[in-house]
Amino acid sequence: MQIKTANRENFTAKQRKLSDIAYLVLHYTGNRGDTAKNNADYFAREVTGTSAHYFVDENEVWQSVPDGHAAWHCGTKGAYYHPACRNANSIGVEVCMLDKHGKLRQGSVDRAAALVRELMQRYSIPPDRVVRHYDVTHKDCPAPMVQNPALWREFQAKLTQEDDEMKYYEKLTDIPAGELRDTVQLLIDRKAIAGNGSGLHLTARLLIK
Ligand SMILES: [Zn+2]
Structure with a gap:
């Protein structure tokens, strides 16, 4: 702030x-x-x-x-x-x-x-x-x-x-390291997600399997 x-x-x-x-x-x-x-x-x-x-x-x-x-x-x-x-x-x-x-x-x-x-x-x-x-x-x-x-x-x-649903991942490095981050990286590499990993604005619903 x-x-x-x-x-x-x-x-x-x-x-x-x-x-x-x-x-x-x-x-x-x-x-x-x-x-x-x-x-x-x-x-x-x-x-x-x-x-x-x-x-x-x-x-x-x-x-x-x-x-x-x-x-x-x-x-x-x-x-x-x-x-x-x-x-x-x-x-x-x-x-x-x-x-x-x-x-x-x-x-x-x-x-x-x-x-x-x-x-x-x-x-x-x-x-x-x-x-x-x-x-x-x-x-x-x-x-x-x-x-x-x-x-x-x-x-x-x-x-x-619930709190978790309100978290946002703006940058690739905000996402906890591991399978999930790797998957998002892959989507960026394949241009399935626009941009270069900053300003992602992904919600933590990503974590819900
Ligand atoms: Zn007003």
Whole structure:
């Protein structure tokens, strides 16, 4: 995880207790083909009056606002549709969810699920307290998961899967040495898997025989 703290005018200066954190809110940046770093840089540079704790793409997580401060990611001047989730008691996770054609970036979604699982564990947050921005204010965010609720249910399912299923092998050398790695090497050599052994994004379901 990389850290680049947002401009101090973009989040609440006063610290909160970590025990206040009770909800995790999922967002999408709405941009196409952006990176977590792009966003961290932007919110560090500009005074936007908005912020989020984390930005996630398929390769990296950037922390922009420390967990001990409220970020401004799910507030509204209008009505709240969630009885309790607010900026003050939540962590905002922004996902770089769209490729340059506007299609879903599954790698970003998977990495976000892994981050959310970590945060659930760290702050003892149950799955039903992981919500979409939409669930708090009815904003169309994250749009792919509002327009297609099946995608949201898929994301929710990832939060409770057995640990092993959530591991990803990005590089050939991430795979435990042995028969399995040899098999993947063979598939790469035979061009059955594109690329050269980096950026594989294979799940640990490989291990299930
Ligand atoms: Zn949002």
